[in-house]
Amino acid sequence: MKTDEKLVNIPLSQIEPHPSNPNLMSQPLRDKLAENISRSGRYPPPVVRPLSPGRYQLLDGEQRCYVLRDLGETSAWCLVWPCSDEDALILLATLNRLQGDDVPGRRAQLLSELSAYESLAELARLLPEEEAELEQQLTNVGFDLEAEISRLAEQAQRAEDELPVLFSFAVPRDEAAVVEAALDLAMSGLEGTNRRGQSLRLLAESYLEREGRRAGDR
Structure with a gap:
């Protein structure tokens, strides 16, 4: 030793x-x-x-x-x-x-x-x-x-960017039926998941087209 x-x-x-x-x-x-x-x-x-x-x-x-x-x-x-x-x-x-x-x-x-x-x-x-x-x-x-x-951080950011956005809003009780009816009608021809979210998007797009505007315009 x-x-x-x-x-x-x-x-x-x-x-x-x-x-x-x-x-x-x-x-x-x-x-x-x-x-x-x-x-x-x-x-x-x-x-x-x-x-x-x-x-x-x-x-x-x-x-x-x-x-x-x-x-x-x-x-x-x-x-x-x-x-x-x-x-x-x-x-x-x-x-x-x-x-x-x-x-x-x-x-x-x-x-x-x-x-x-x-x-x-x-x-x-x-x-x-x-x-x-x-x-x-x-x-x-x-x-x-x-x-x-860096790669894992970018991967996490991409995953976060792909997460759906949660909307939360309230309407007067006497107007809720109108909103529900519009959503149900828009959903009637849709398939797949999140049909309710898709129907809200369709209604929003329809309104923007009527007003001659595009998403992102202010």
Whole structure:
């Protein structure tokens, strides 16, 4: 077992996130993490690797470092684990599954980078996923979260635009019979659903034609 890691107090300004980290934490969970650290004054040490003199890269604990900065701390006690680029990716794929949630596209990109070093069978031995799960997740490479959100928003807007408009109005009781008779007459030749709504449209169109106007005119 390797024992070359050490606990070091490092200025937060010298610590940078790993660009392949797929893990995010919601603001409510981050607020709870901040509350716990603030109350206890304790936190699991973030794990970093040395990049160059005075520069470190996070392998685990990105959310803790964010919270410590928000709390006004200028340094953090970190475990320094010297490791290769490949080992750094493996640690990202394992340690960061313990807090927060992975974004599918980011997780897939991380796995894609790892597959350049190891076979899926070997990765399945090292990572939480089985080989079949790894194959499935790799289909998310290139997944554009912002584009998917935009597509779903447009889809929801189209669905909303296609919803029928509900009209609600009142007429004097002694005039209701006239309105009902007109609607019934207009409905008599109609088929399908919402015949009552269709009949109101026909009556409105008939009135506009009589007045020489079109829908949308003011």
